Amino acid sequence: MLVWFHQRVPALLILSMxxxxxxxxxxxxxxxxxxxxxxxxxxxxxxxxxxxxLSDSALIKSLPAEGHDLCFTTDSYTVSPLFFPGGDIGxxxxxxxxxxxxxxxxxxxxxxxxxxxxxxxxYDILERLTKSIAQTARxxxxxIATGDFKVVEKNNLDKLFINTSGIGIRHAGVKxxxxxxxxxxxxxxxxxxxxxxxxxxxxxxxxxxxxxxxSDCASLSGMIAKIIQVSRGIKFMxxxxxxxxxxxxxxxVLGSNFGIRIFENNIPIKEEVRAACEILGFDPLYIANEGxxxxxxxxxxxxxxxxxxxxxxxxxxxxxxGKVVKEPKQKVLLQTRIAGTRILDMxxxxxxxxxx
Amino acid sequence: xxxxxxxxxxxxxxxxxxxxxxxxxKKINLGLLEKISxxxxxxxxxxxxxxxxxxxxxxxxxxxLRQMSEAL
Amino acid sequence: MRYIDEYRDRGITQKxxxxxxxxxxxxxxxxxLMEVCGTHTMSIFRSGLRNYLPDNIRLIxxxxxxxCVTPNSYLDKAIAYARKDDVIIVTFGDMIRVPxxxxxxxxEKSTGRQVRVVYSCLDALSIAQDNxxxxxxxxxxxxxxxxPTLAAxxxxxxxxxxxxxxxxxxxxVIPPAMQALVKERSPHIDGFICPGHVSTIIxxxxxxxxxxxxxxxxxxAGFEPVDVTxxxxxxxxxxxxxxxxxVEIQYSRSxxxxxxxxxxxxxxxxxxxxxxxxxxLGIIPESGLKIKQAFSDFDAELSIEVEVEMTKEDKGCICGxxxxxxxxxxxxxxxxxxxxxxxxxxxxxxxxxxxxxxYFKYGK
Numbered sequence: 133m134l135v136w137f138h139q140r141v142p143a144l145l146i147l148s149m150x151x152x153x154x155x156x157x158x159x160x161x162x163x164x165x166x167x168x169x170x171x172x173x174x175x176x177x178x179x180x181x182x183x184x185x186l187s188d189s190a191l192i193k194s195l196p197a198e199g200h201d202l203c204f205t206t207d208s209y210t211v212s213p214l215f216f217p218g219g220d221i222g223x224x225x226x227x228x229x230x231x232x233x234x235x236x237x238x239x240x241x242x243x244x245x246x247x248x249x250x251x252x253x254x255y256d257i258l259e260r261l262t263k264s265i266a267q268t269a270r271x272x273x274x275x276i277a278t279g280d281f282k283v284v285e286k287n288n289l290d291k292l293f294i295n296t297s298g299i300g301i302r303h304a305g306v307k308x309x310x311x312x313x314x315x316x317x318x319x320x321x322x323x324x325x326x327x328x329x330x331x332x333x334x335x336x337x338x339x340x341x342x343x344x345x346x347s348d349c350a351s352l353s354g355m356i357a358k359i360i361q362v363s364r365g366i367k368f369m370x371x372x373x374x375x376x377x378x379x380x381x382x383x384x385v386l387g388s389n390f391g392i393r394i395f396e397n398n399i400p401i402k403e404e405v406r407a408a409c410e411i412l413g414f415d416p417l418y419i420a421n422e423g424x425x426x427x428x429x430x431x432x433x434x435x436x437x438x439x440x441x442x443x444x445x446x447x448x449x450x451x452x453x454g455k456v457v458k459e460p461k462q463k464v465l466l467q468t469r470i471a472g473t474r475i476l477d478m479x480x481x482x483x484x485x486x487x488x
Numbered sequence: 489x490x491x492x493x494x495x496x497x498x499x500x501x502x503x504x505x506x507x508x509x510x511x512x513x514k515k516i517n518l519g520l521l522e523k524i525s526x527x528x529x530x531x532x533x534x535x536x537x538x539x540x541x542x543x544x545x546x547x548x549x550x551x552x553l554r555q556m557s558e559a560l
Numbered sequence: 561m562r563y564i565d566e567y568r569d570r571g572i573t574q575k576x577x578x579x580x581x582x583x584x585x586x587x588x589x590x591x592x593l594m595e596v597c598g599t600h601t602m603s604i605f606r607s608g609l610r611n612y613l614p615d616n617i618r619l620i621x622x623x624x625x626x627x628c629v630t631p632n633s634y635l636d637k638a639i640a641y642a643r644k645d646d647v648i649i650v651t652f653g654d655m656i657r658v659p660x661x662x663x664x665x666x667x668e669k670s671t672g673r674q675v676r677v678v679y680s681c682l683d684a685l686s687i688a689q690d691n692x693x694x695x696x697x698x699x700x701x702x703x704x705x706x707x708p709t710l711a712a713x714x715x716x717x718x719x720x721x722x723x724x725x726x727x728x729x730x731x732x733v734i735p736p737a738m739q740a741l742v743k744e745r746s747p748h749i750d751g752f753i754c755p756g757h758v759s760t761i762i763x764x765x766x767x768x769x770x771x772x773x774x775x776x777x778x779x780x781a782g783f784e785p786v787d788v789t790x791x792x793x794x795x796x797x798x799x800x801x802x803x804x805x806x807v808e809i810q811y812s813r814s815x816x817x818x819x820x821x822x823x824x825x826x827x828x829x830x831x832x833x834x835x836x837x838x839x840x841l842g843i844i845p846e847s848g849l850k851i852k853q854a855f856s857d858f859d860a861e862l863s864i865e866v867e868v869e870m871t872k873e874d875k876g877c878i879c880g881x882x883x884x885x886x887x888x889x890x891x892x893x894x895x896x897x898x899x900x901x902x903x904x905x906x907x908x909x910x911x912x913x914x915x916x917x918x919y920f921k922y923g924k
Binding site for chain 1: 608610652683911
């Protein structure tokens, strides 16, 4: 990892032709421009006692890991446009990695944050995204412990990518694992699906429709902490991001000795999302979410968990959408609105708007 | 072979209309139809309205179906 | 009245099926119905309707998926166009993964060729206006529902004098293909579920010859579960009661006997019929549409020269027989093995409404 933190002389602002400050290759070269960026932007926004040390790697002295297991995850984020209704790539990069920790039952503590930037990006964009990252991390009580910053030549990547890794701790008593899932368990989702994917599509403007659909991009860690507190009956959790709910459910049955049956009528979908899907020929079950979690719970605990979820801001529309069944194994069956059944497969390829 | 959805006409400007479904709005072309007014429902395919939906026919079909369904 | 949810009613669907069971239970021979249209195939699978139908009603899927019946040679030419530096290919999303002899448009795009997906052919006009130094070729694939939108777009291009917009017409019309099927009597078809949106444009008259000359009943159906169920019920009734077959319109909220006159006029103004090659069905007389001379400036094939590779067909693929309803995907040795949605060998797997894709996605 190239480290941000070498002391150099601060540099002057670099102004482009249009008088707008731009990110230059030099910003990533380890020189004074980079130092300036670190001091004025990253340290100021993310600053905490670990990051402020500016050491080659983050030294975490007080990791409260006794009686806990450590969870460690990484994810890279690329989205166009960088800002979309309901969020931006910065918020997404923090929430996404936090959610990967949270669905394991872990409490997220530290994140790394690495930017890959195309030269010529407006400084203002980087600043707004950095602030968004800082704000989201602060709200979720996680610290940005280390980071990286690279600039590549024009046209070598699309504007800006972010990678975040995350460390969290999980109480050794929490037994959330696919192997604990058994027939009879119930499947809950915390709200309506398909909003992130369609908000991005609408924001891209390619298909020219006006909507008020917002991305559901949010950190689930608060709500998940609450349900873990009230129940030991949580068997498994996963956030249905890329590939949507259908793909996540298929990942769960893959290699298992059970199947899943879900009920189309119970799956919350906002009317606008449904409409966009009708028009473009999409299936909402395959559209990405960024603030949803599928929770598989023992039947006896389902009411208490639903109750806690529904009282949380992110779980008001929580629903039991299905159950774990013995047969057919390794398959997800959907009971349709007219009470027919069909197999729900994984997403095989990106969905395109179609006329047929 | 052809996806098309019923949408409601909200505004008309010359050959273009703003249509709505479930809160979602879209601009479409009215060049394939005549005598369309605000409030009509049209069948939209690939950015064009291809037919005006006939409310009388729709109600007729549905009420016949409901009667059949109750008679059973 | 919002014209969607009313037609997804579980109660009505189930009652219709019950009634259907009553009328066909004493009928001794199997009833084979062909859903001509791929959107019907998809709707039937998506709603899970198949599990409910009486055992002696068999649905077979027809050639009504424009992507599936577009032959390799069309794709090869589209790909050759895409490889020209001064060309932008614009297409509906349906075509993007359809395999040609050795490539597809998605692969071409990944090597830097300009291929753009749009929702409407009008979007292709905007792309042409935004890129005056490029030739913008729209892949005109589709049936009578889509053709009038292309005709309208070509007329706008002419009015606005947009000189860099071209259409590569692979358009086809449905009734001749239905005739080709009933003429051969293979497979045996007892009734047609006719396409609702094609019929919205052409009306019900173009099917009259099928009931008159071939005595096969036709019902024009909408696409919601209630629509499709009711259409099957209406066909079963015609067949069981042995009435002389007629063309009935179930989808009467959208389909008029005379169709959409304005759209038909536009179509006739811009396009004329020609013989056309259908994957699986071969050359069918007067089943394709080419751009008329008055609009030939917009005909990609007349305006832009290109060298096309020799077309190859995959030997193991039985898409042709599947499109004619003679075989099902389960008869194909490639199905679910080499041929999968992420690596389609035949067009019936790549199109979201193709029979193979439907069997793969929703089948048991």
